[in-house]
Amino acid sequence: MTKLDLIKSRVVCFTAENVNTDQIIPARFLKRIDKAGFGEQLFIDLKPVEVFGLPDARQRQIMLCGPNFGSGSSREHAVWALRDFGFRVLISSSFADIFKENSLKNGVLTITLDTAPHAQLIAAWTKAPQSEMTVDLERQTIDYEGLKVPFTVNSFSRTCLLEGLDELGYIIRHEKQIAAFEASR
Amino acid sequence: MQPKTLYDKIWESHIVVPETDAPAIIFIDLHLIHEVTSPQAFDELRERKLPVRRPDLTLGTADHSIPTTTRVLVASDDQLAYDQVKKLDTNCAEFGVELFGIESDKQGIVHVIGPEVGATQPGKTIVCGDSHTSTHGAFGALAFGIGTTEVGHVLASQCLLQRKAKNFEIRIEGKLREGITSKDVILFVISQIGTAGGTGSVLEFTGSAVRDMNMDARMTLCNMSIEAGARAGLVAPDETTFEYLKGRPKAPQGAEWDKAVARWRNLKSDADAVFDRQIVIDAATIEPMISFGTNPGMSMPIGAKVPLSDNEEMRRALQYMDLKPGEPLLDHPIDVVFIGSCTNSRMTDLRAAASILKGRHVAPNVRTVIVPGSYQIKQMAEAEGLDKIFKDAGAEWREAGCSMCIAMNADKLEPGQYSISTSNRNFEGRQGPGGRTMLASPLTAAASAVTGRVTDLRRMLKS
Numbered sequence: 026m027t028k029l030d031l032i033k034s035r036v037v038c039f040t041a042e043n044v045n046t047d048q049i050i051p052a053r054f055l056k057r058i059d060k061a062g063f064g065e066q067l068f069i070d071l072k073p074v075e076v077f078g079l080p081d082a083r084q085r086q087i088m089l090c091g092p093n094f095g096s097g098s099s100r101e102h103a104v105w106a107l108r109d110f111g112f113r114v115l116i117s118s119s120f121a122d123i124f125k126e127n128s129l130k131n132g133v134l135t136i137t138l139d140t141a142p143h144a145q146l147i148a149a150w151t152k153a154p155q156s157e158m159t160v161d162l163e164r165q166t167i168d169y170e171g172l173k174v175p176f177t178v179n180s181f182s183r184t185c186l187l188e189g190l191d192e193l194g195y196i197i198r199h200e201k202q203i204a205a206f207e208a209s210r
Numbered sequence: 211m212q213p214k215t216l217y218d219k220i221w222e223s224h225i226v227v228p229e230t231d232a233p234a235i236i237f238i239d240l241h242l243i244h245e246v247t248s249p250q251a252f253d254e255l256r257e258r259k260l261p262v263r264r265p266d267l268t269l270g271t272a273d274h275s276i277p278t279t280t281r282v283l284v285a286s287d288d289q290l291a292y293d294q295v296k297k298l299d300t301n302c303a304e305f306g307v308e309l310f311g312i313e314s315d316k317q318g319i320v321h322v323i324g325p326e327v328g329a330t331q332p333g334k335t336i337v338c339g340d341s342h343t344s345t346h347g348a349f350g351a352l353a354f355g356i357g358t359t360e361v362g363h364v365l366a367s368q369c370l371l372q373r374k375a376k377n378f379e380i381r382i383e384g385k386l387r388e389g390i391t392s393k394d395v396i397l398f399v400i401s402q403i404g405t406a407g408g409t410g411s412v413l414e415f416t417g418s419a420v421r422d423m424n425m426d427a428r429m430t431l432c433n434m435s436i437e438a439g440a441r442a443g444l445v446a447p448d449e450t451t452f453e454y455l456k457g458r459p460k461a462p463q464g465a466e467w468d469k470a471v472a473r474w475r476n477l478k479s480d481a482d483a484v485f486d487r488q489i490v491i492d493a494a495t496i497e498p499m500i501s502f503g504t505n506p507g508m509s510m511p512i513g514a515k516v517p518l519s520d521n522e523e524m525r526r527a528l529q530y531m532d533l534k535p536g537e538p539l540l541d542h543p544i545d546v547v548f549i550g551s552c553t554n555s556r557m558t559d560l561r562a563a564a565s566i567l568k569g570r571h572v573a574p575n576v577r578t579v580i581v582p583g584s585y586q587i588k589q590m591a592e593a594e595g596l597d598k599i600f601k602d603a604g605a606e607w608r609e610a611g612c613s614m615c616i617a618m619n620a621d622k623l624e625p626g627q628y629s630i631s632t633s634n635r636n637f638e639g640r641q642g643p644g645g646r647t648m649l650a651s652p653l654t655a656a657a658s659a660v661t662g663r664v665t666d667l668r669r670m671l672k673s
Contacts, residue, residue: 042523043405043505047637052618056275056290058249058297070639093406096439096505097637099341099355100247122409122441123341127357181232192359193258196367199227199235203369206226206237 027132028189032114032160034086036169038150039075044090045097046124050106052098063102064109079154083111087158089147090117095124104131114160116167118143129182130192134162142174162186213480215377216446217412220352220477224335226369233371239334240351241364243270243307244320245298246618247339251362252301262305264368269329270302270309273319275618278581278608283312291619305365318584318610321345321552325429326584328458332447332474337364342552342634343442344435348428349455350447350477352412355436375441376486378411379479382419384493389668391562392427393554393632393651395419395491396434397499397509403489405507408440411486414479415445419493425454426558433553434634437506446478498667501636501649502539503527508636512654512666513540530638531646532626539648539664546629547578547659548641549652550608551615554632555583557590559652564596566656566670567603573662578605579621581613605659617642630658 054066064083068076076082088107094117095103104127107115115128116136128135138146149156149170158169162183167174184190196203214222227235241264248270255262262268275291276283285292295312302309310316316327321342324330330346336353337343339361346353356370364370380399400407413435420428428445435443445451452471455461462470497511504527510517518535519525528535533542549555549563563580572578580600582588588610591597600607614621615633617640623629625644632655633640636647648664657667 041526042521043507045505045635045637047635047640051639051643052274052616055246055618056288056294058294059253060250070643093409093439096405097341097436097635099339099357101250101339101357101359104357119406119409121406121439123355123357127359130357130359179231192371193254193363193366195232196235196363196369196371199369202226202235203237203367207368 029113029132029134029186030162032086033157035081035084035155036150036158037076037079037082037085037088038147038154039073040089040091040147041073042091043093043096046095046100046103047097049095049103050100055100055102060105062109063106064111067106067110086111087114087116087160088112089150090115092117092119094120096121099123099127101127101131104128104133108133116143116146129185132186132189134160134178134186136160136167136176136178138174138176145172146174213483215479215483215485216350216414216444216477217352217375217377218483220333220335221374223333229373233373235369236335236372238337238364238368238370239267240324240329240336241268242320242324242336242338242343243268243361244274244338244340245272245294246274247358248301248361249294249297250358251365252305254362255305255365258366260366262307262365265306265308267368268307268365269324270298270307271317271320271323272298272312274612274616276312276611277620278611278613279620281312281609287620315585318586319552319555319612321433322555322583322587325349325425326458326586328455328461331455331461331470332451332477337370341436342433344440345429345433345552347432347435347443348425348445349451350444350474352442352444354442376411378408378413378440379485379488380413380415381417381488381490382415382493383417383490384419385422386419386493386496389498389653389671390496391651391653392423392430394496394499395493396431397501397506397649398496399491400434400438400506401499401509403438405437405505406439408435408438411440413438413440413443415443420445421448424558425450426556429556430553434506437634447474498651498654500539500654500664501647502531502533504530504636504638506634506636506649509649512664540666542664543628543662544576544630544658544664545627546623547572547576547655548614548629548631548633549655550579550581550583550613551633552583552612553634554652555581555587557587559632560587560591560596562652563656564599566653566660566667567605568599570603570660572604572659576659576662578659579608579614580605581608582610584610614641616640630655630664
């Protein structure tokens with residue numbers, strides 16, 4: 026997994042509620058058997074002006090999202106599409122469970138904030154949409170337009186992202202316990 | 211001893227390494243795979259030179275991208291879909307995984323065939339790269355959808371990194387009224403708690419209305435737990451569950467069966483177990499439900515009026531659906547009726563549709579597509595003569611698959627068309643770009659097919 030520690034970038038602000046994985050990438054594009062290039066199909070039917078209205082959208086690595094982002098299907102293609110488009114950090118007041126797990130596994134950081142700081146960041150973006158935001162995973166802070174917003178990511182996920190830890194490798198290192206569990210039943 | 215919920219019990223009996231700062235490592239008893247979310251996971255295994263650790267606990271089928279007009283896959287019809295299904299064939303062959311491929315007599319929608327062959331059993335942990343894996347919770351199994359990376363983890367290690375979820379009880383007491391199905395119940399639940407109402411939680415459905423449901427109905431209920439944002443849905447196993455499983459090919463047989471049932475009888479929440487959240491619903495108050503918007507939470511009783519668009523999301527949804535606040539949905543013209551999907555494609559659903567369509571004809575302007583959940587269901591339905599009822603009524607009768615639920619095969623809506631669909635998602639474009647989906651039960655779908663308009667099925671029960 027690619028490491029992620031500090032991201033400094035302009036921000037996309039697309040805060041519609043309940044954006045689902047069918048909107049992120051429609052099912053008809055899920056027939057390919059590799060992982061590359063799904064960025065071309067990101068939001069292809071939805072075409073949110075908040076994203077495609079920005080000429081440099083693909084250079085913006087951070088997106089402010091709305092509540093329950095990534096709801097619906099378990100398709101990891103949704104994260105592959107966001108990642109391939111250029112996003113490394115997603116900030117919202119809530120994410121759907123499976124989407125959040127899929128993000129972590131692809132080196133995409135999801136930051137869940139309380140509604141108040143989430144709203145503050147959106148308000149700041151509205152005033153200065155060209156400003157750069159700094160997301161520092163090591164220190165767990167967001168710096169943006171004079172705001173300093175702390176966030177927490179559980180320590181395991183943080184280590185995974187900071188060190189590019191391979192989760193499968195982590196599981197397989199517990200081979201002894203897995204074998205013992207299998208033998209016990 | 212501290213009282214436990216059913217979820218607590220299944221969770222605890224599958225811990226390989228307990229949760230610390232790191233998530234727990236839990237053991238997976240059954241891993242279902244299909245063509246769409248597995249190819250990249252098998253590639254990962256190849257790259258790392260790893261085998262499938264437990265092919266005996268892994269089972270594959272093709273359902274999402276296959277046609278349902280035929281059981282033969284033709285490359286020239288859809289090269290990408292053809293390659294994807296062939297890839298599943300070669301991956302399963304190479305790694306020694308049992309596959310119910312497109313030509314198998316056990317093929318079907320992954321969440322239909324698991325229970326059908328008896329692989330889905332109480333107390334198991336079950337995963338699949340598909341969010342509707344929650345369906346299997348109807349048997350008292352902890353079942354949930356995972357992403358492709360996790361499919362790789364389970365293939366390689368038979369384990370998964372997981373954090374414990376919260377317990378959320380949904381108690382439905384009393385008797386459902388005539389014409390009300392578990393589809394109406396789950397749409398009602400989601401309309402109450404919202405599409406994120408279950409986030410981070412496992413729902414346990416309890417109460418006399420749930421006990422009264424047959425397994426098909428319970429599967430419909432658990433299937434849409436994910437539409438409430440929940441990690442999984444559960445119904446504690448009982449005689450209905452055991453009766454369903456007995457004698458199925460992958461269920462325990464003989465003395466093993468008796469031992470299994472004895473074990474399964476303990477799989478229920480303790481009387482004084484504490485849930486993080488509970489709601490109680492009076493079954494008798496539930497009406498036939500229909501969705502009017504672009505997520506399943508935007509559902510209402512069929513006789514109600516489209517609510518006010520009090521926020522941007524609702525405004526956008528109504529614009530997409532071309533509906534106005536205050537407008538009734540009853541009698542709204544429809545173009546397509548789809549009866550099928552992992553939500554509503556089982557015998558109970560087909561019999562319900564047939565009970566309405568028998569001796570009637572679908573409206574001339576409506577295309578009605580009926581897609582059984584598995585090849586075995588197709589055979590059973592035909593043995594009962596349901597296919598004849600459907601065809602005489604002017605409906606299309608198909609082979610098993612996901613079909614128009616997901617529009618990654620040839621079945622889709624045209625832009626602007628309205629469908630009444632027994633599937634699970636009314637998202638924008640879910641049934642085809644620009645298509646407008648109204649979710650409902652098989653009874654409501656069949657009744658509406660007859661009139662060509664959104665119809666209260668109770669009208670037809672009496673005629």
